[in-house]
């Protein structure tokens with residue numbers, strides 16, 4: 001029987017719109033290589049489906065579940081070709097599933113699951129029957145390909161072998177979802193600040209998980225999203241802070257590779273969408289990073305130091321860059337960098353994005369300091385993420401990060417409010433409040449009256465950026481002051497102390 005006489009239909013329960021369907025018996029996993037660049041060398045009867053696999057923790061489980069539902073798939077070609085594939089380890093982990101198998105274990109979040117015997121963490125839900133998984137491993141022939149040409153040649157040679165019977169019946173297993181309770185909150189425009197990227201990340205994850213809106217993504221799933229989230233990292237150290245144990249989704253060796261994707265030019269490779277380095281260094285026929293350095297050396301006060309990554313002529317297509325605009329500014333001998341993302345995966349990608357941008361910020365600062373009479377310090381790194389989202393397949397990990405690390409971060413917070421501080425006294429039968437600047441304590445405003453509510457209303461109107469806990473504190477203190485005032489001398493108010501009874505000594 002020839003392949004063309006025997007046509008198969010692939011049914012995907014998961015990510016159905018992310019796949020290219022054919023009628024053959026070979027599944028092609030293209031990793032980070034754009035799937036259409038492989039498709040164009042093949043006929044639909046030569047493959048069952050072509051799809052990408054980005055992450056071993058997120059994608060592998062769904063891919064395996066889809067394979068179990070399609071026992072007519074007898075061959076697997078795994079294209080493990082790019083730097084990104086090496087960094088992510090998804091294709092390697094899939095190969096390890098077939099090479100080494102799996103064992104019972106626990107996921108990052110402590111859930112019981114099948115763990116692939118691999119140096120990369122790859123999980124399959126425990127609901128999936130182990131015997132079915134063993135049958136799959138034994139029934140599907142797999143091959144790794146290191147280039148598009150090699151993948152195409154493997155697929156064609158499998159197609160030559162003629163049709164095979166399915167290895168069993170289609171199998172489907174329950175998939176348990178994670179429910180999340182969402183609190184009401186602002187819809188547009190959010191601000192998060194932290195000292196390090198790690199601290200800021202935990203706060204971002206917390207804010208999105210607690211108040212982000214649940215919406216469908218363009219990729220057969222859901223995400224929680226905040227629109228226009230500004231994250232300000234004030235003092236990430238120059239050698240980068242990785243917590244111990246490291247709860248970030250990246251480590252130092254990943255970062256090293258990633259920084260070069262932002263800082264360095266790279267030749268165009270077939271199947272690789274773009275790198276930020278390429279867009280910055282050469283795509284528009286000029287080196288934008290160097291131009292920014294030159295501009296600031298010439299005019300340190302310039303507000304025109306912009307790098308653009310969006311290609312108006314070409315980016316209406318398949319995969320436009322997420323990072324679109326970078327702006328560098330020097331104030332008070334501090335160099336800050338602000339980066340705007342049209343779309344940002346805050347759980348899996350933001351830490352790498354932020355560290356890569358921090359490296360760019362340091363590079364620009366160092367070059368300016370070298371070539372001019374400046375001694376610039378590093379200012380804050382600011383990211384503006386327009387769609388700031390967490391995909392539903394990361395909810396469980398996100399909840400775990402929040403539960404374990406958010407309370408610790410809240411404990412570490414200091415109480416200095418950039419809006420200033422307030423002294424409160426009760427004198428001459430009035431509550432008197434002075435508003436002072438944070439640094440020198442210069443008095444900038446004074447309020448007085450008998451009613452706590454009235455004074456709070458004035459302060460709220462004058463200081464809309466007051467920090468939440470600070471505002472709550474003022475509410476408490478002013479109410480105490482009003483109580484003392486209305487006690488006609490029986491209670492004495494002293495700021496930050498419990499109310500005292502007035503005692504007369506005879």
Ligand SMILES: O=c1ccn([C@H]2C[C@H](O)[C@@H](COP(=O)(O)O)O2)c(=O)[nH]1
Nearest residue numbers: 218319320322343344345349350353
């Ligand atoms: O540097 C990057 C590159 C990609 N993404 C994420 C954002 C989206 O989740 C997805 C891209 O999807 P589109 O918006 O292009 O559909 O990848 C990032 O967060 N940072």
